[in-house]
Amino acid sequence: MSELLSVSGLSKRFGGLNAVSDLSFSIESGSIVGLIGPNGAGKTTVFNLVCGQQQPTAGEVRFEGRVVNALPPFERVRLGMARTFQSTVLYTDSTVLENVLRGLAARSGPAVWSGVPGLGRWRAYRDDLHRRAFDLLDFVDLRDVHDITARNLPYGHQRSLGVAIALATSPKLLMLDEPVAGMNPAETAQMAQLIRRINQQGTTILVVEHDMSFVMQLCGHIIAVSNGRKLAEGTPDQVQRDPQVIAAYLGDEDVAA
């Protein structure tokens, strides 16, 4: 196993608030890692720093050994880091199929003039793109609704579509921001199964979530943060038994302060 992502000394200050301080962790290739912590612990900030939506005050983010601090989000995606959003961020006025096509088409494509009939390999390109899109829709079980406008999908399907768009970029690391927030138990179970299947295909997964039972069942390795610092790290059992983690969740003033 090799290190896919490593974060060292990561800090982010907003004015006087230390949202993240001196956080270090690494993610092994092929694993499912959970990032947990109570509300306001800095999970989402860590997520945004890793994706490039925000710039760290200090520290380093390395992907496959390469420092990616200076890269904007779209270039990190091209390296193989994809993310989903906490809320359902979709192309809401477009069909489900078009949503996935846009994820697929971002990185590759023929030149402009191939759109002219008779020039280039436009049709072969388009057919290939559609085939890959339907494969992905099969994978997330959305083929039947491929021609429905995204905004009209049920909530659970919208979240699956969000994952499908991210998968369309062929990521090595898929980062999921609270993938089961607002879901009922049946939808949550389906999402857990989908994430496992993605992982089985060789994609490394980082999940930010505060649904504890979901994370404990899904992840092989867990990093617990509170007040922007790492509290504990290890297997679900180790983390669950850690007194600092228990204190942070139940509110022990001595430890959490």
Add this chain to the structure above:
Amino acid sequence: MRARSSRYALAIVIVAAVVGAWLVPSFVHGNFWLHIFDMMLINAVLALGLNIILKTGQVSLAHAGFMAIGAYASAQLTLKLALPFLAAFLLSGILAAAVALLLGRVILRLKGVYFILFTFALNEFIFLVSKDAVALTGGNTGLVGIKAPTLPFVAGSLQTKAQFYYLALAVFLLALAFLAALYRSPFGRAMDAVRESEQLAEATGYDPMRVKLIAFVIGSFLAGLGGSLSAHFLRYIAPFNFTFWESVNFLLMNIIGGSFSLAGPIIGALILTPLPEFLRDYLLWQQFLYGLILMLFMRFLPDGVTSAIGMSVRAVVDWVRTPRRKGAPVAAETQP
């Protein structure tokens, strides 16, 4: 099979439209109408230029400003440097595109209403320069005596409105074909993605800034070409041709026609170019009626005329198809 037959239908419509457009000067006589048809084509090129900018989600009110850059550049290049028309024409587009490239890097960071306000101010700035930089623009008097276009291998110049029509039509068709290819290409999909959600587009590997900048440069290039055409058609340009109201007009052409297809800005130009002329008989009421008609369009066709055409075509197609389905089983519509 359905897709193929509708593609043939579309091809027939396009060929018929091109042939029909080509024949206009053979049937339309009289300078008044020819003038309007020439202006329609020039305006259509400009409205198409704005359409590609709108396609990335940026509403520019500086389009007439970029038109002015092209118009003044083309006029002066032919008047002062005696360049042939075709060279001046292309250079005017390139100059407008270059200005867009330099400014775009900065102003395309602005979003929504801030971009609109900035481009409004930019148009006013260009308008003021055209009034005050007298040595370059002739000031309020404008530039007179701009030459009619000349073309290589064509004897004489395109003096008449009928001759000019073919030049404008050729430029319009080239612009349309280029944009049609561009919108079909992966870059077209990128523009749609950036317009609908910049956040998601960026998170799936698109560079929103680059997409918006390319669209802005291409749109301004077309604005420059349109400015050059209008300068050599009217043979006279002055600052009042390029006020921000002109920018609003190009925006209205897209809105009235429908900004989500290439047919939209064209139909908008066809409707809005002659409209003030029709209303000219009611001089006192001209502005009032113009405004009223625009409001009626927006009230009853908020997605533009093309959406109404699309709906009626679909209604006709469904109506034509209905009898054939009578004996067919109902379940034939389910997806594989």
